Amino acid sequence: MDVQLLAALVLGVAAVVAIIVWSRLDAFVGLLVGALVTGVVAGVPVTDLIGHITSGFGDTLAGIGIVIALGVMIGKVLEESGGADALARMFVRAFGKGREDVAMTATGSVVSVPVFCDSGFVILHPLARSLARRYGKPLVGVSIALAGGLAVTHHLVPPTPGPLAAVGLLGADLGTVILAGLIMAVLLVPVVIAYARIMGPRLEPHLDPDLLPEFAAAGGSGGSGASAPASGGSAGGAAHGGKEGSGASAAAEGTDKPRVNPALAALPLLLPLLLIVGNTVTGAAAEGTRLAEVFSFIGEPAIALLIGLVIAVYLLPRLNTGRKTVVGWLTSAAASAGMIVFITGAGGAFGEVLRQSGVGDALAEEVSTWAVPLFLMPFLIATFVRIAQGSGTVAIITAATLSAPLVQSGGVDPTLAVLAACAGSFVFSYVSDSFFWVVTRFTGLSGGAAMKMWTGATTTLWLASIPLLGIAALILG
Template sequence: MDALEPAYGTATLLAIAAAAVAVLLFLIMKVKLHAFISLVLVSVATALAAGIPVADVPQALTSAFGDTLASVALLVAFGVMIGRLLEATGGAQVLADTLVTRFGEHRAPFALGVAALFFGFPIFFDAGLVVFLPIILTVARRFGGSVLAYALPAAGAFAAMHAFVPPHPGPVAAGATLGGDVGIILLVNLPIVFIAWYVGVMLVSRFLAARIMVPVPDLLFGPVNGEPEQEGSTHTLAPPTFGLVISILALPLVLISFNTVLTTLVTDGVLEEGLDVVDLLILIGNTPVALLITLLVTIALLGRRGRTLAETTSMLDASLGPICSIILITGAGGMFGGVLRTSGIGEALTSSLTGLGIPLLLQAFLIATALRVAQGSATVALTTTAGLVAAQSAELNQIELALIVTAIAAGSTVLSHVNDSGFWLVGKFFGMDEKTTLKTWTVQETTLGVAAFAVAGLAWPLAGIL
């Protein structure tokens, strides 16, 4: 649902948004009301308080909820089933053992993060996180300690690639709005992302994991591989080979690459629309379709190892139960962010920030940050901010435009909190309550964005003379 004409001034709308977040945190953290109920309740109250017409409130709620579920539910469901098969058959253990053997125990978090950077090139944040989840949890379960040491480097890597690097939709759309060259944006942002990830994610995750103990959750994958899955089970599975596991994990990477690369080429006019082969490859590279194909291949190659198809189906069915709460809470988080967008809070805030006479790079970062905090969606913050600063960017060269995209992406990354569906996804996947998620994921997203903006700021004077 599109944003409505704001019913109140900027100060009033910001006060409503701040009060809504405070009430939500109070209900969840102090009253201990279920997060799903709290999110829906506060979304309704915020919609009414922000002046959304009563007749439009149901659509504002359900459209945002439905949009979030459309992008998350299939990915989480297919991804968790793939992960359960990898874990139950020993595939995740094989990959974890190989990573540890190659890099050593102390470098395992770094290895997971670098692998996530690679896998995150074409795969969206939520899809990549779900597919990588069994590997993260298996490595963490092997060595013990806080799961944050292994989860944050990988999750932060997927978030960084999604926000900063083409062909992900946010930086591509921002670059197109500014008139930037996608290739130059890619070349400029890749080294910036690695530096920002290492400083803002890798080093920060070590600090956080040493101080906050989060046990490895058993929510998604049940018994450790090798233990009986149920009383009387006699399955003794020979683990798959490392090559087979890597092939399964690489399959969605390859399929989704078809979609992202070909869509970019069509958008840039390199390929014509309507070509049957191109349309077919774009279809099978659509993330839910790619994960469905990967799941079917995983069932064929791993699911029948020592099991009947009926037993495999029963195991997959059992894996879906624990994630229903995660999907609903994530959808409700998207609903809350959608209400804030529809109320016009983001637009009111950004209109007050434009034309303040501050440097363009800093202005782009601050506007994107304001939008991110106000309404939660990083993609919306990216595309909206690009439109707001486009007129001031007309005389910039291509490298300067790429750095403006970096600054916008950095602002759209910081301060992930309760109106961001990704906040709930990360928190629930890794067994964190809301307070712990704020102290870890929110902090890390902020340090990632600030680190990327700092690198862009250092490069800005050099870009002006090129």
């Protein structure tokens, strides 16, 4: 590989990581600076470099920005209307007594498709505490099951922001990625349950009375943990820009959430997914037919999610919910989605500079001589970025950005590359990840026990995903 292009890549990536980890700036600025550093060192004329950055940013958001915003809005309506809580209770009834951990994992897996992990855990953890108290289950085990279910689909299944951004950056088909991500998530769910059942009883004696005094006073039988949200909200909020404040309130209210029919709560989630997958299936099996034409419109991701949002807004809130209230939910969701949209666009800008400068092609040519299979490159990049800065979403976007030239030049299936980037982002959630604090503090663990609970769980999922990626590589080629 040409020394100048190698230096451009190394310095560009180093700039991104340094800014994210050590400066007061965030991933959006880091990716833009990385693009500038890469272009300048590679010798791209300044006027062309600015053009590459703006076109890469715009082209990426043209395909994925609307979808991210709509997905976050659906999640906010589910959260505020009580729909997420209704889905949780439905799964508990469906799986029955003795399978509370399975019910919580299934609930988390479904709820996390449109709802951020942090919010989903805060909303559903009062139910987890209630199950632990009522059925004498280890609170730690039920909490691991819930958090693991949330993490699995959050990292693997669009329209969660990371996988959705990777689809756009790598040029994959969204319907195919949804199907493949769902299959991989289902195969990882037993790993979550097994880890919860093994580690839950072992970590239960380590519950911190300062974090969960009511639980400790109840002798480990699962007190309501009213003070846990206060502690967890503080820690999580500090790590995540105060985002958990509303979630802590929701957790404190618990059963005060309005009751929603679970079938209605599931509709805004399932219908868009079915329409998107239907577009993929009819496009392949019934190309040129009237049915395929209909699905090509209603199954377009932006249209499908818009339909889901309309259903959520008009079916889930109580009849007396005012317009101002619902608009406030959507405004809040738009604010949450904004930074993810910006980071995704900046990732597209960085990727365009890598392509236009020749760094991407040179890297692809060099890596093709390595003993490591090309499909594992997004996995390894996501792993390193996740450990360096903590955010799984940023790790996925960065891995997709840097590996896009490899996918195009090396003939790697885009769906496989998306799965690899997403799977690599599981690894080693610890103190730099806000979800680590939400999970461990709401559960009532600190120190080494907290690391064993959540860092161990995410790293186990990372390890379990490696053979699944190998199988996917055999199938997808």
